[in-house]
Amino acid sequence: MENKYPHHEIEKKWQQYWRDTKLMNMDEASQKPKYYCLMMFPYPSAALHVGHGRNYIIGDAVARYMKMKGYNVLAPMGWDAFGLPAENAAIKSGIHPRESTFNNITKMKSQLEEWGVLYDWDREVTSCAPDYYKWTQWLFLKLYEKGLAYKKEAAVNWCPDCRTVLANEQVVNGACERCSAEVQQKKLKQWFFKITDYAQKLLDDIQSLKGWPQRVKTMQANWIGRSEGAYIDFKVEGLDKTLTCFTTRPDTIFGATYMVMAPEHPFIEDVLQVSENKDEVIKFLAKIKGQSSFQRQAEQVEKEGVFSGLYVINPVNQEKIPLWIANYVIYGYGTGSVMAVPAHDQRDFEFAKKYNLNIRLVIDSPKDSLDGSLMKSAYEDVGVLVNSGKFESMPSDKAKKAITSWMQDKNMGKKAITYKLRDWLISRQRYWGAPIPIIYCDKCGIVPVKEKDLPVELPDDIEFKPTGVSPLEDKKEFIETTCPKCGGAAKREADTMDTFVDSSWYYLRYLSPGNEKIAFDKKAVDKWLPVDQYIGGVEHAILHLLYSRFITKVLFDIKAVGFKEPFANLFTQGMIIKDGAKMSKSKGNVVNPDELIKKYGADTVRVYTLFIGPPEKDAEWNDRAVEGAWRFLNKVWRLMYQITQGGSSLITDETLITSLLVKTNEVIKKVTFDIENSFHFNTVISSIMELVNSTKEVVDKQAELNNLKDEVKSESSFDAGKTLQTICLLLSPLAPHICEEMWRKMGHEESVFLYSWPEYDKKALSLGQVEIIVQINGKVRSRLNFNKGISDEQMKKSVLEDEKVKNLIANSIIKKVIVVAGKLINIVVS
RNA sequence: GGGCGAGUGGUGGAAUGGCAGACACGUGGGACUUAAAAUCCCAUGGAUGAAUAAUCCGUGUGGGUUCGACUCCCACCUCGCCCACCA
Numbered sequence: 001m002e003n004k005y006p007h008h009e010i011e012k013k014w015q016q017y018w019r020d021t022k023l024m025n026m027d028e029a030s031q032k033p034k035y036y037c038l039m040m041f042p043y044p045s046a047a048l049h050v051g052h053g054r055n056y057i058i059g060d061a062v063a064r065y066m067k068m069k070g071y072n073v074l075a076p077m078g079w080d081a082f083g084l085p086a087e088n089a090a091i092k093s094g095i096h097p098r099e100s101t102f103n104n105i106t107k108m109k110s111q112l113e114e115w116g117v118l119y120d121w122d123r124e125v126t127s128c129a130p131d132y133y134k135w136t137q138w139l140f141l142k143l144y145e146k147g148l149a150y151k152k153e154a155a156v157n158w159c160p161d162c163r164t165v166l167a168n169e170q171v172v173n174g175a176c177e178r179c180s181a182e183v184q185q186k187k188l189k190q191w192f193f194k195i196t197d198y199a200q201k202l203l204d205d206i207q208s209l210k211g212w213p214q215r216v217k218t219m220q221a222n223w224i225g226r227s228e229g230a231y232i233d234f235k236v237e238g239l240d241k242t243l244t245c246f247t248t249r250p251d252t253i254f255g256a257t258y259m260v261m262a263p264e265h266p267f268i269e270d271v272l273q274v275s276e277n278k279d280e281v282i283k284f285l286a287k288i289k290g291q292s293s294f295q296r297q298a299e300q301v302e303k304e305g306v307f308s309g310l311y312v313i314n315p316v317n318q319e320k321i322p323l324w325i326a327n328y329v330i331y332g333y334g335t336g337s338v339m340a341v342p343a344h345d346q347r348d349f350e351f352a353k354k355y356n357l358n359i360r361l362v363i364d365s366p367k368d369s370l371d372g373s374l375m376k377s378a379y380e381d382v383g384v385l386v387n388s389g390k391f392e393s394m395p396s397d398k399a400k401k402a403i404t405s406w407m408q409d410k411n412m413g414k415k416a417i418t419y420k421l422r423d424w425l426i427s428r429q430r431y432w433g434a435p436i437p438i439i440y441c442d443k444c445g446i447v448p449v450k451e452k453d454l455p456v457e458l459p460d461d462i463e464f465k466p467t468g469v470s471p472l473e474d475k476k477e478f479i480e481t482t483c484p485k486c487g488g489a490a491k492r493e494a495d496t497m498d499t500f501v502d503s504s505w506y507y508l509r510y511l512s513p514g515n516e517k518i519a520f521d522k523k524a525v526d527k528w529l530p531v532d533q534y535i536g537g538v539e540h541a542i543l544h545l546l547y548s549r550f551i552t553k554v555l556f557d558i559k560a561v562g563f564k565e566p567f568a569n570l571f572t573q574g575m576i577i578k579d580g581a582k583m584s585k586s587k588g589n590v591v592n593p594d595e596l597i598k599k600y601g602a603d604t605v606r607v608y609t610l611f612i613g614p615p616e617k618d619a620e621w622n623d624r625a626v627e628g629a630w631r632f633l634n635k636v637w638r639l640m641y642q643i644t645q646g647g648s649s650l651i652t653d654e655t656l657i658t659s660l661l662v663k664t665n666e667v668i669k670k671v672t673f674d675i676e677n678s679f680h681f682n683t684v685i686s687s688i689m690e691l692v693n694s695t696k697e698v699v700d701k702q703a704e705l706n707n708l709k710d711e712v713k714s715e716s717s718f719d720a721g722k723t724l725q726t727i728c729l730l731l732s733p734l735a736p737h738i739c740e741e742m743w744r745k746m747g748h749e750e751s752v753f754l755y756s757w758p759e760y761d762k763k764a765l766s767l768g769q770v771e772i773i774v775q776i777n778g779k780v781r782s783r784l785n786f787n788k789g790i791s792d793e794q795m796k797k798s799v800l801e802d803e804k805v806k807n808l809i810a811n812s813i814i815k816k817v818i819v820v821a822g823k824l825i826n827i828v829v830s
Numbered sequence: 831g832g833g834c835g836a837g838u839g840g841u842g843g844a845a846u847g848g849c850a851g852a853c854a855c856g857u858g859g860g861a862c863u864u865a866a867a868a869u870c871c872c873a874u875g876g877a878u879g880a881a882u883a884a885u886c887c888g889u890g891u892g893g894g895u896u897c898g899a900c901u902c903c904c905a906c907c908u909c910g911c912c913c914a915c916c917a
Contacts, residue, residue: 338917686853778898
């Protein structure tokens with residue numbers, strides 16, 4: 001008997017076998033029900049650490065489990081291969097992004113293999129390959145045709161020293177992460193996708209996502225940020241101009257004592273022409289410009305503003321109120337100008353206090369009556385209207401509607417719905433991305449590349465040193481082209497697409513990998529989607545998932561797909577923490593799986609990773625605890641030898657047979673439930689551990705009995721080898737290599753993954769005895785054993801007749817007896 | 831400031847409103863061994879106690895609902911994550 005299982009030999013052998021037999025490849029011809037198990041495809045940055053591993057190990061366990069449950073499983077994998085890090089590395093080291101990316105892919109692929117994580121590699125997609133980004137460009141053209149792609153000016157983070165555009169994550173405390181120069185805002189004409197057209201649909205359909213975690217749905221809803229209110233028009237005094245503001249509190253309109261607009265508001269041009277206070281305004285604007293939008297949004301910035309010198313007229317009471325410009329108003333939400341009601345909005349209140357602006361109470365608290373001059377903070381709750389003309393003493397929630405429709409009638413304003421969701425800026429002034437398929441012609445203007453001319457290929461030979469423009473801009477051979485319309489000289493768009501565009505549709509491409517005619521086959525995607533189980537990190541809860549939902553809805557509207565939502569079920573696994581921080585290379589706390597696999601084998605790493613805690617929660621990695629998983633697998637391995645070769649597999653003792661049968665079936669039931677219900681592999685493993693422990697106990701005890709008596713006479717017998725097979729099947733999705741090996745050693749010709757998942761036997765569960773807890777007034781006082789299936793009445797009777805229980809009750813009066821079937825009896829006495 | 835989570839032994843964690851601490855890690859003790867590793871066995875929330883007797887306390891804090899609360903309700907405290915001056 002071998003003491004330690006030889007993981008080195010076993011793992012390589014079975015990985016090779018699974019690869020050769022294409023175990024996890026989807027079968028197009030199969031009649032079995034489909035199961036699309038999708039893991040978020042990774043960015044090929046560098047070597048994977050055990051934190052990444054959690055995602056793939058969970059996914060692999062699910063895929064293998066579903067296969068054994070009789071599904072035709074599709075488990076593909078690919079690479080989100082465009083992006084900034086590879087380009088930054090190129091700037092630093094001179095290695096071409098293509099080279100470093102494909103090196104990383106090779107490395108990561110072999111790591112996945114070593115983990116025993118199986119995919120249908122025949123369907124691999126790589127987003128930086130021309131045969132993939134051709135169709136990302138095709139998607140752009142489709143959005144362009146539908147009027148969902150448009151160009152407008154937008155600010156970017158600009159580092160004046162590096163002369164380059166920075167992503168938000170490259171800006172640290174308002175400074176460039178590389179050279180620490182202060183980041184500026186620079187305006188560029190950029191491409192957007194009109195996701196705001198789908199804001200309401202994206203919000204409405206959240207409720208159809210039954211298999212998504214509630215918190216992700218809430219995050220999406222908050223991100224879309226619908227609010228109902230009204231647009232209200234204020235005439236500017238002395239000018240033939242109107243300023244419109246958005247408010248969610250039209251009930252407070254009579255309390256508007258000033259108006260305030262964002263420093264970026266275009267009306268400021270007018271202000272500068274006519275204002276008597278224009279010097280102050282200019283001074284203020286200069287000061288605000290010094291604060292980047294990054295600074296303005298970080299932390300609590302002191303509210304600052306300036307009087308514009310102009311007044312506007314409150315339409316409901318013709319009151320003349322001052323117009324201010326302040327840093328706390330965001331241009332880009334609502335209309336960029338706000339009616340300020342200091343009595344009922346905390347921000348307005350603080351601002352009014354600072355600049356001595358009027359505070360007028362218009363909503364009185366129903367509890368105690370308020371006084372505007374004495375208030376210490378704004379009253380933002382509901383209440384009853386005061387100082388509000390004909391709406392006096394109306395409840396504020398009712399007044400919201402009443403005032404809005406009254407204003408609508410009088411042409412002062414109208415009902416309005418706004419969203420926080422902004423259009424999706426997809427232009428990147430970068431090289432390593434899919435080129436935007438657009439051509440600029442002096443005669444014809446903006447002309448999309450013809451579909452037949454796709455892909456617009458990225459040139460290989462590129463200078464990476466930052467020059468202030470997209471590296472493609474300097475590449476004459478790329479930029480200079482001819483107009484698809486008139487054939488004249490024209491220029492290509494030099495920007496590339498946000499990598500979120502690449503990842504917004506990759507799950508469709510898996511159904512038609514390598515197809516040169518179409519992006520994806522409608523029949524195939526309609527059969528296989530929505531994805532049955534999507535697994536990934538919660539960090540993608542908003543952007544990636546929202547963009548994918550948006551693109552799916554657009555594709556549905558152009559009849560390219562027949563479903564409205566891409567992912568039916570979503571599982572977001574928790575992060576792996578080490579030394580109190582998320583595992584990451586920059587923090588230097590990564591645990592390298594290669595060494596662990598070398599020492600203990602992939603199955604040990606898998607079992608420990610799954611055992612560490614509930615998969616949706618963050619978990620602290622503990623190197624020492626890995627040993628526990630290793631010991632467990634060796635225990636199973638030794639148990640196999642004990643049963644198959646020790647000659648002690650036949651259980652003849654009646655009690656032992658019953659206890660083993662009951663335990664086995666209980667564990668099958670629990671393991672199946674925990675996987676189906678919640679992917680709680682941590683309790684799955686602990687249950688299997690219990691089964692292994694009790695099987696060993698039973699086998700040992702039987703051996704003892706056999707030693708006592710020379711001849712064992714028994715009516716019935718049970719082969720412990722059957723339980724061992726069950727253990728092997730239950731454990732195989734989690735620790736596939738060792739189970740495959742044991743399965744074959746037990747005499748099976750075919751892979752364990754071609755066998756069916758065990759079903760539990762209801763009859764077996766009702767065998768034997770059950771311990772009943774006896775409580776008196778809710779406190780545990782005794783335990784008694786009964787045969788399973790005893791009636792509540794009978795059990796109650798026996799308990800009350802029990803000597804110990806009688807003594808405990810003594811002279812007290814029994815008021816009530818509560819019986820919980822198969823569990824407990826509570827005797828309430830006084 | 832808003833939203834979402836989470837608080838249980840020395841540690842990770844377990845518990846459809848029904849035995850709190852399963853299963854592991856760690857620690858202590860023992861067996862085997864010349865010794866070690868490996869393996870196996872025992873103990874392991876706290877207090878009183880000679881005790882494997884018995885009793886009491888114990889799931890962040892304070893209330894409540896209930897025969898019975900880690901679990902449900904209310905208020906609060908602490909920590910984590912995401913968003914953040916959204917009118």
